[in-house]
Amino acid sequence: MDHKLPRERQIKKLFRRIEESTASLISVSSSPLALCDFCQRLRFQPLREGQHYRHGKPDEVTIRAQSGCPLCTLIAENFDLGPSNIPIRLSGIRKKLSPQEKASLVEEGDIEALGVLNGYDRELENPFAHKLALYTNHDDIAAPFIKRRPPIQDFASESTYRLIKSWLDTCILHHPGCSNSSVISKLPTRVVDVGLPGTRQDPTLFTPPQGYKDSYIALSYCWGNAGSRFVLTKEMADLPRLRFPFDSLPRTLQDAVTITRKLGFRFLWIDALCIIQEGDQGADFLRESATMSAVYGNAALTIAAAGASNVNEGIFRNINTEPDRAAQIPYDLPDGNTGIAFVTFEPVDQGDSRINEPLNTRGWTFQERILSRRVVLFYKDQLSWDCTSTLINSNGPLNPHIRYNQDSPGRYSDYVVSRALTNNSGKTRLKEDSDYWRNLVEFYSRRQLTDTSDKLKAISGLAQLIKSETNDSYLAGLWLSDLRNQLFWHTRDPKEKRQEEYRAPTWSWASVDGQIRFWSQGSINYILGDGYNEPTAIVDYQPDTDEFGIVLRGRLSFKGHLCPFNLELFEERQLTLYEFEKSPSFYGLFFDTSSDKEEFFLKKAKHAHFFFHPEQQAVRRTSELYEVTLAMVLKKVDGTYRRVGIYMKRDGGTLFAPRWAKWLDEWVDVSPETITIE
Incomplete structure (x- = not known):
């Protein structure tokens, strides 16, 4: 690629690579199980007006569930039905975001959840704690009103790549907080050249000339035990053209190469292959580890293999094979038409499981997530997108009341924006940044390091970022x-x-x-x-x-x-x-x-x-x-x-x-x- 092209032409060229059609994103089939009479009579317009739907007494709900009604089954299996003489009530829940919410660019949609209230409930401080989530297919007429989509069944499918491309395209072109971040930047000292889109050549090590600019993807992953190491040595780095046989790469690195190609990028940064790990007494590692703020901060996108505990497990190793137990119900729209909604149970503490994903427990990956402008996270059961402007799952916008993102205090850029919006304390810039740093350390100290001597190295990129600002x-x-x-x-x-x-x-x-x-x-x-x-x-x-x-x-x-x-x-x-x-x-x-x-x-x-x-x-x-x-x-x-x-x-x-x-x-x-x- 000609690095001397004007920036505008380079960006256009990049978008030609990642141009795609979102016409065939993930869908689920419409073959509903029979709803009981109570569930068939459920209408959303009264719920929009703040009314409750009386769904029957607990014994009645239990009997209808035993008879096979899928919606009653979800209610009976997942909620305390309360006193036997008081009917269960369903309410409509809309997403409401404050101006300071991280997902502020996600528009407030129509009813996206059903609240389930029993006889003990009065006013719930957190209505999402007792709820059934709604989602629909992307091509359903209810899609503009229900923002959530079906869970992904196969992470390696073409629909997954189309979804990631759509997120990336939206972020670069339409997010005010992200569009100012160039996708074209100076390349790191070394990158892996995965080849032009559509090619199947073995990846090679590329050392760009001084000042060479292009777009690249960075990988964040867990190495695992020493026996799974596949690393760059001093002897390998000195070769005039180093080729990495694709079939010899650990599975996570193979998957990262595949994703990079599918997304239309040519260059990929992987620490094991782009930093000399053996043969030079650690000199290159010491030098390159000091550049992590730039490596992850300048990447057009970071791929996070969140669900893999070692480099051999792969990004695509987990396919969602659990049968979808969602209940299919009619969804009457404000304009009089009727679409299809799927109802599923979503526990309020589901965000806690994200914290315990392997990637979120490791020390080095802490700063990689925070320094990255855009991250697509491959969890064990779904994809997530995290950028400066929004945080979203593959099945739709996040429930703001679920405890997400408790594994870090968030990006420094997010903190700066939040500080500007909410700071009435009169604190100086240094004091505010010091608050952020103490918060960083508290989160970081929960994580584990294979080599404990890396305690300060693994957070040095964040320290350099704070230094550059203060x-x-x-x-x-x-x-x-x-x-x-x-x-x-x-x-x-x-x-x-x-x-x-x-x-x-x-x-x-x-x-x-x-x-x-x-x-x-x-x-x-x-x-x-x-x-x-x-x-x-x-x-x-x-x-x-x-x-x-x-x-x-x-x-x-x-x-x-x-x-x-x-x-x-x-x-x-x-x-x-x-x-x-x-x-x-x-x-x-x-x-x-x-x-x-x-x-x-x-x-x-x-x-x-x-x-x-x-x-x-x-x-x-x-x-x-x-x-x-x-x-x-x-x-x-x-x-x-x-x-x-x-x-x-x-x-x-x-x-x-x-x-x-x-x-x-x-x-x-x-x-x-x-x-x-x-």
């Missing part, structure tokens, strides 16, 4: 402008110990494994006040890398009150060691690892641990029995200190407060000093 200083996973808040984190599920291989100083969340939580900014501000002395930090990195590279050492200089912890003081306060050791978090003490906890409670460790409170109102007391306390728990090692935990307690009148009241006074009385924490 020009803040990045310090081993923390930001200088928000250091006072980001230093006070704790682990919700402490692991046995820190990794032996150094990856971050102990004051950084990146030094431990497990889920991270930050204390609320409001609580920290209340405790520390405005006169707080900001700490200073110095981080040393591996030569020839920047602040997003490998951390060699980090030192935090902090001024505050340092008070040794004495277990005997506990016993004097009549709080048994067993009582405290059994549940230290109940008393506000959170250890970074389980080994830190064990060492803390050993008698031989007496006087080895310290509570360190930042200078300026380390303890605030509003009454004799009310303390608000914040401290790092430190261990002294070779003249410096290392963090082993965090202590924060806001307590009023519990057994804990009076027993430590004297010691809390001693903390404030200790003269402040500047210490170094590593």
Whole structure:
């Protein structure tokens, strides 16, 4: 392809590749099971006017279900029918989206669900919690009114490709928030050339000349165990023309090549084949991993193999073979015509299953999803489309009340838009971005890494994105402008110990494994006040890398009150060691690892641990029995200190407060000093 073509001609050429007809999208057959008399009399116009349809008493619904009525069967099997003497009522539910909804470009449609109310129900805060979803075929006259479509039966079918193309076409041409993102961009250092559309040649490795621009697709997937590795080596990368035999590729990579060709693209970026993984002591990996923000951010589309736990499982391995149990009913339209609707049960917690899909549990794929402008996700049971403007499933617009997208805080660009719409707090740009970063870390820390030394590398692309917007200083996973808040984190599920291989100083969340939580900014501000002395930090990195590279050492200089912890003081306060050791978090003490906890409670460790409170109102007391306390728990090692935990307690009148009241006074009385924490 001629990279010197004007941008307009390149885009037209791309659209000629992906041009398609959506006339034969996924459909289901119209061979209904017999409805009972009650269900046949159901009409939607009264529901549009806010009326309820009395569907009979619970015993009647059960009998009609046993007689084979498909709609009554759905109701009887999936809902509490309530008191036997009160009729079941059906209501119409429309999708209503607030201006801040992510799916704001999805128009409010006609009735898209039936609410099922029993005798216990009055006004439901969330009507979608008791509902039957409606969908119809794309060619039915009800299609303009019912936005949802039938579930996909075969992910590798031509109708699937047509659906993805229609999403991509709509996004590029009609989404205001997406159309400004060019589909033509500078190619990464290496890409896989899958060949021109319609060809069957083996993919080859392509190293574009400097400045070469074109459109490309990126792949996000799980590698799996080491035995399934198919990777680029230094020796392979040095070949003048490297060919990847299609039949030798792992199945997920084969499927990605096929999808790329079917969508009309020529270039595909796959980390295993485009980054040297062996033979150069990690130099290329270190260099290329620092470019992930551009690689995924510039891709015209990212394919996410969400349902595959390893590279051999494939994207197309799961075909939806479950029989469709939807009930077919007449759907009377506002203009007097009648279409066909299919009714199916959709649990309100279905979004939770998405969180547990293999791709959503891995560390590296976290930033790949957030950095990508457009993502098509191949889940185990359906497709999803996620772009800046909308989030949609293959069967139609998402139910806004279902808990989707709880595996990340969303794209940074979405956050910026949301902030502009809703921010009335007067926060500065830096403070807003710091809030977003803390949220990112909390989500990211839930995920797993095969190589735990990648803890900071696997999120460096997101850090670079924040850096480009704020020009803040990045310090081993923390930001200088928000250091006072980001230093006070704790682990919700402490692991046995820190990794032996150094990856971050102990004051950084990146030094431990497990889920991270930050204390609320409001609580920290209340405790520390405005006169707080900001700490200073110095981080040393591996030569020839920047602040997003490998951390060699980090030192935090902090001024505050340092008070040794004495277990005997506990016993004097009549709080048994067993009582405290059994549940230290109940008393506000959170250890970074389980080994830190064990060492803390050993008698031989007496006087080895310290509570360190930042200078300026380390303890605030509003009454004799009310303390608000914040401290790092430190261990002294070779003249410096290392963090082993965090202590924060806001307590009023519990057994804990009076027993430590004297010691809390001693903390404030200790003269402040500047210490170094590593």
